[in-house]
C-alpha cells in the first residue's frame with residue numbers, strides 16, 4: 001500500500017502552486033556535459049557559474065546500478081506503513097513521509113534519508129544496491145569536483161575532492177518517492193508540491209530520477225524551468241558550501257519538485273559534504289589579489305546546524321554573509 005495516495009485527501013495540507021514554469025525554455029537552456037569530452041572541465045565551470053546545475057552524460061555509472069536501486073527502493077516504499085515505520089524516525093535519518101525536515105515543511109513525498117558514510121542496513125538487497133550505487137556516485141562526485149578544480153586552473157586538483165574522500169566526510173543519500181496524485185488532475189493550472197524550493201546545503205549533489213517530470217530549477221533571472229527527465233543521465237547541483245568555497249563565483253541552485261498527477265517519481269540523490277570540523281571558506285587560490293571573502297568564517301558543523309533549524313525555502317547563507325561595508 002502506498003501511504004500517501006489515500007482516498008480522503010485533504011489538499012489544504014499541501015502546497016499548491018499555480019504553474020508559472022516556462023516548460024519550453026528547458027531544453028535549450030539546461031547545459032548538458034559529456035564527461036568524455038576533453039573540454040568537459042571548462043563546460044562544467046561555465047554551467048556552475050551560469051546555472052549552478054547541469055546534466056551529465058557518459059558518466060560511466062551503469063544504468064543497471066540505477067535501475068536495481070530504483071527497484072529495491074520501490075519494494076521498500078510498497079511495504080505497509082507499519083513496516084516502513086520501523087525505519088523511522090527521519091530526524092535525522094530514516095524513513096519519512098509528508099514532513100520534510102523538522103520545521104513544518106510538507107510535501108507530497110515519502111523518502112528514505114540515510115547516512116552515506118557508512119550506509120546503514122535496511123534490507124540486505126537494498127543495502128547491496130545502495131552500496132554499489134553510492135560507491136559509484138561518490139567516485140563520480142570526486143571526479144566532477146576535480147574537473148571543477150582543473151577548469152578553475154587551481155594547482156591543487158584535489159582541494160575539493162579530498163573533503164568528499166575524507167573518512168569523516170559528512171555525506172548523505174536520499175531516495176524520494178512521489179506517488180502519483182490523480183486527485184490533482186481536475187485542478188487545471190495547479191500543481192502539487194512534492195519538494196518545496198530550496199538549495200542543497202552541501203558541496204555537491206548528484207541526482208538521478210526515473211523518467212517522470214517534476215524537477216524544476218530557478219534560473220538567474222528568477223524564471224523557473226522544468227528539467228526534462230532522462231533516466232540514464234545524472235544531474236549535478238552546486239550546493240551552498242561550494243558557493244562559499246568559490247566566493248560566490250558559483251551559485252547554489254534553487255530547485256523544487258512539482259508532482260506529476262499521473263506518474264510516480266523516484267529520485268535518488270547523493271549529497272557530498274565535508275567533515276563536520278572543516279572550515280568552509282573561499283579556496284585561497286581562487287581569490288584575486290586583494291579580494292576578500294564575502295562570508296564570515298564558519299565550520300560545516302555550524303552551517304549544517306543552522307541549516308537544519310531553517311525552513312526549506314530560507315536563504316540560509318544570508319546569516320553567514322559579511323555585512324556590506326557602508327560608505
Ligand SMILES: C=C1C[C@]23C[C@@]1(O)CC[C@H]2[C@@]12CC[C@H](O)[C@@](C)(C(=O)O1)[C@H]2[C@@H]3C(=O)O
Pocket residue numbers: 100101102103105113172174198199200201202271307308309310311312
Ligand atoms: C527543511 C529542511 C529539510 C532539510 C533540512 C532543512 O531544515 C533545510 C535543508 C533541507 C535539506 C535540503 C537538501 C537535502 O534534501 C537535505 C537532506 C539537506 O541536507 O538539507 C534536506 C534536509 C532534510 O530533509 O532533513
Ligand SMILES: O=C(O)CCC(=O)C(=O)O
Pocket residue numbers: 174176195200207209215255256257267269
Ligand atoms: O526529488 C528530486 O528530484 C529532488 C529532491 C531534492 O531536491 C532533495 O532531495 O534535496
Ligand SMILES: [Fe+2]
Pocket residue numbers: 198199200255
Ligand atoms: Fe535538493
